[in-house]
Amino acid sequence: MPVDQYVAHHNNQEIRVENTWFAGARLYIDDRLMDRTSAFTVFKKRIVLRARLSNQEDAPTIEVMARSGLIRVFFQLLVDDKEIAFAHA
Numbered sequence: 001m002p003v004d005q006y007v008a009h010h011n012n013q014e015i016r017v018e019n020t021w022f023a024g025a026r027l028y029i030d031d032r033l034m035d036r037t038s039a040f041t042v043f044k045k046r047i048v049l050r051a052r053l054s055n056q057e058d059a060p061t062i063e064v065m066a067r068s069g070l071i072r073v074f075f076q077l078l079v080d081d082k083e084i085a086f087a088h089a
Helices: none
Strands: 003-010 013-020 024-029 032-036 046-052 061-068 073-079 082-084
Touching: 003 073, 013 073, 024 046, 024 061, 032 046
Parallel strands: none
Antiparallel strands: 003 013, 013 024, 024 032, 046 061, 061 073, 073 082
């Protein structure tokens, strides 16, 4: 099953989103699975994955927004409401 991967780094931590056609999307922080969704189609951009960078209450919040195109899903990464660039791996 093909997997699309998107990677970003924030405060020396790796943030990775993996998306597949049949298993949905998963959010990893430093290789730890933090959130997942099996939503297949998101025509309007919305938050589909969310986690904190650490277990501390004041840790930055990670949010992944998604929107479906005709043949692929487009992702946007936010850390405390600020966009962070994703690299397609």
